[in-house]
Every structure is written in structure tokens, then in C-alpha cells.
Amino acid sequence: MIPVEFDYAAPATVQEAVALLAEHGDDAKVLAGGQSLLPVLRMRLNAPGVVVDISGIEELKGITDEGDAIRIGAGATYQDVLDSPLVSEHLRLLHQAVSEVADPQIRHRGTLCGALAHADPAGDVGAPVLALDGRMVIRGTAGERTVGAEEFFVDIFETAIGDGELLTAVVIPKHTGWGSHYAKFVRVSHQWAIVGVAAAVRAEGGTIAEAKVGLTNMGSRPLRAAAVEQALAGQPATEEALGAICARVGEGTDPPSDLNGQADYRRHVAGVLARRAVLAAAGG
Structure with missing residues (x-):
């Protein structure tokens, strides 16, 4: 099935992306890897007026050491997570769960944060991020806020991300040696x-x-x-x-x-x- 017509925007910065989301509100959908959104669009289960593609925003792509935690940006793919020595050493449970996600083609396109924002309870990454006390970093026009995983997941396909807000990263405490x-x-x-x-x-x-x-x-x-x-x-x-x-x-x-x-x-x-x-x- 072919999706309904929509406008497309590819912001270069997080600030531009947030401004677009604030402008269009509930009529906008975020595209990162597209492995959750594109099937929904093709089946016409959602018909956004504009798709905001964040895949080109460089500041969202990193996986970094923050001392007592690992920060995984919203642009980091599943394969980036699997390839990261920081994740394999300090977040072994997440590494194991991501290795169970779909197939190599999807793991090279799909993103960890995209799956968290999609909030499918049958998805493989929500439970390990919750168990490891992950914290979601959410950006809006009013600034940045952090939400613990227990409060982030609200219901099926529903999270604490509000209209006009963007999930920019997940920060997970190190569990080295566990x-x-x-x-x-x-x-x-x-x-x-x-x-x-x-x-x-x-x-x-x-x-x-x-x-x-x-x-x-x-x-x-x-x-x-x-x-x-x-x-x-x-x-x-x-x-x-x-x-x-x-x-x-x-x-x-x-x-x-x-x-x-x-x-x-x-x-x-x-x-x-x-x-x-x-x-x-x-x-x-």
C-alpha cells in the first residue's frame, strides 16, 4: 500500500528539528531509521502532514562515556550499539538484547531510541533499558528534561514524549562486571x-x-x-x-x-x- 501524501523536512540540527515539531504538533512524525514508522505509513495506520527526518543530525549519532553512565544518541543504530566497546563492556545486557533484534539489514537502519519512542511492548530493547535504570533525554522548545524509564513508558505505543518534543538520547548507568x-x-x-x-x-x-x-x-x-x-x-x-x-x-x-x-x-x-x-x- 502507498502512504498518503506528506511533506518532508530534513533538519540539520536538533534545534531545527524541535522547532519543526513545535510548529506542526501532532501532525508531525519523526523519522530516524524508519523501521517502525515506514511500515505504519505504508499500512496507512497513521497519516502525518509532515515527516521530520533526523537521520542527518550529526550530534545525535554518538555513543559516549559520561563517567558513571553511557549516553546513546537518538541517531545511533542498533549496529552502532553492537559495535560499541563501551556498550559491550558496561551494558552487556543491552548488547545481548540488541543482538536479538530482527536481522542485520534492520539492525543497520533501525535505531535504539527510535524503538524506545515507538514503545511496542513486544520490542526487545524496552525491558533491558528499564532493567538497567535507563534515563531518556527529551528536548523541546522549553529546554531539556530527563525521564526515567519507569515513567517514560506509559502504555502501548505511548510514552512521556509530548507534542513538539524529541527524544535525543538514552543515558544508562554502567553495569560493569555484572x-x-x-x-x-x-x-x-x-x-x-x-x-x-x-x-x-x-x-x-x-x-x-x-x-x-x-x-x-x-x-x-x-x-x-x-x-x-x-x-x-x-x-x-x-x-x-x-x-x-x-x-x-x-x-x-x-x-x-x-x-x-x-x-x-x-x-x-x-x-x-x-x-x-x-x-x-x-x-x-
């Missing part, structure tokens, strides 16, 4: 996650000192399994000790029921994946 694993369940390769579990673990002498667990496609937005995280702390990194705790990871969630599985089935799978992910992250 074990991690992203477990994803799909029926066919390159599919959106039916269920996914992102786990990061700091272990000391075979015991879990701290755990962070994010859930993919277990609700209308990425979720944090806070109760399971608390229960894991102080436990030995063995299957016997962790199995019953991880089995409860789906409690209180509201996963969808569709052709890929009913809600109860997804809760069961989440428990299985959580056990695998936490054990792998803990080195068990």
Missing part, C-alpha cells in the same frame, strides 16, 4: 518476542547480591519484576534456590492473549525464561 542474559521466546527466527526476560545480576561468591529483571510483552509496556528482584537478593545462584522465585515473575502482569499464546501460557513461559536468564546471568 552478569547478564536476555532470554527471548519466539516461534520463528526474527519474530517479535512472544515473551522475553532481561536479567542482570551482580554475584558475590556464588550468591546473588543484586538482581534486575525486565519483562518483554508481559503487559502494555515493558515491566520491571521488582518483587522477584528483591526475593533473589541473598540467594545462592543454583537452580534449586532460584526456580520457585523465578516462577513467580508473571504474577501481577497482564500479558496479551493472541494467536501466539494466551495470557496464562505467557506467564508460564516468563517463569521458565526468568529462571534461565537469572541462572545464566549469575553464572549458574
Whole structure:
């Protein structure tokens, strides 16, 4: 299907992009890698009056070390994330999750921040960014503000980005030395996650000192399994000790029921994946 007609703008700076978004409001859509927006346009699920292409803005493309955190600009592609030694050393969980995104062609075009702004709960990057306490940097005409991932994801395809605002980066605290694993369940390769579990673990002498667990496609937005995280702390990194705790990871969630599985089935799978992910992250 051919999209409806729209105007196209390619600003050279963030300031120009924000001015365009403020001018056109809800009638404008942002294009970075296009891997989420273009299918929507082709299916005519959205008909913006103007598309603002930020892919040429150089200041958005970097991945930089900010001391205790890594900043990933809105123009950085999935492949940039995978190629970054900063990410592989300090944000191993994110690196593992991004490696599960679609195929090489999409990873070379799509952007991490574009996926976060799209906010599909079945996407692979929301849960690890949430688990790693990521912070979204949002720019508008009134200036810049930072929103934690817990507040950023509002609902399916809905975030804290307001009209006239642009997500310019995500800043994620370093988790150097943490074990991690992203477990994803799909029926066919390159599919959106039916269920996914992102786990990061700091272990000391075979015991879990701290755990962070994010859930993919277990609700209308990425979720944090806070109760399971608390229960894991102080436990030995063995299957016997962790199995019953991880089995409860789906409690209180509201996963969808569709052709890929009913809600109860997804809760069961989440428990299985959580056990695998936490054990792998803990080195068990």
C-alpha cells in the first residue's frame, strides 16, 4: 500500500528539528531509521502532514562515556550499539538484547531510541533499558528534561514524549562486571518476542547480591519484576534456590492473549525464561 501524501523536512540540527515539531504538533512524525514508522505509513495506520527526518543530525549519532553512565544518541543504530566497546563492556545486557533484534539489514537502519519512542511492548530493547535504570533525554522548545524509564513508558505505543518534543538520547548507568542474559521466546527466527526476560545480576561468591529483571510483552509496556528482584537478593545462584522465585515473575502482569499464546501460557513461559536468564546471568 502507498502512504498518503506528506511533506518532508530534513533538519540539520536538533534545534531545527524541535522547532519543526513545535510548529506542526501532532501532525508531525519523526523519522530516524524508519523501521517502525515506514511500515505504519505504508499500512496507512497513521497519516502525518509532515515527516521530520533526523537521520542527518550529526550530534545525535554518538555513543559516549559520561563517567558513571553511557549516553546513546537518538541517531545511533542498533549496529552502532553492537559495535560499541563501551556498550559491550558496561551494558552487556543491552548488547545481548540488541543482538536479538530482527536481522542485520534492520539492525543497520533501525535505531535504539527510535524503538524506545515507538514503545511496542513486544520490542526487545524496552525491558533491558528499564532493567538497567535507563534515563531518556527529551528536548523541546522549553529546554531539556530527563525521564526515567519507569515513567517514560506509559502504555502501548505511548510514552512521556509530548507534542513538539524529541527524544535525543538514552543515558544508562554502567553495569560493569555484572552478569547478564536476555532470554527471548519466539516461534520463528526474527519474530517479535512472544515473551522475553532481561536479567542482570551482580554475584558475590556464588550468591546473588543484586538482581534486575525486565519483562518483554508481559503487559502494555515493558515491566520491571521488582518483587522477584528483591526475593533473589541473598540467594545462592543454583537452580534449586532460584526456580520457585523465578516462577513467580508473571504474577501481577497482564500479558496479551493472541494467536501466539494466551495470557496464562505467557506467564508460564516468563517463569521458565526468568529462571534461565537469572541462572545464566549469575553464572549458574
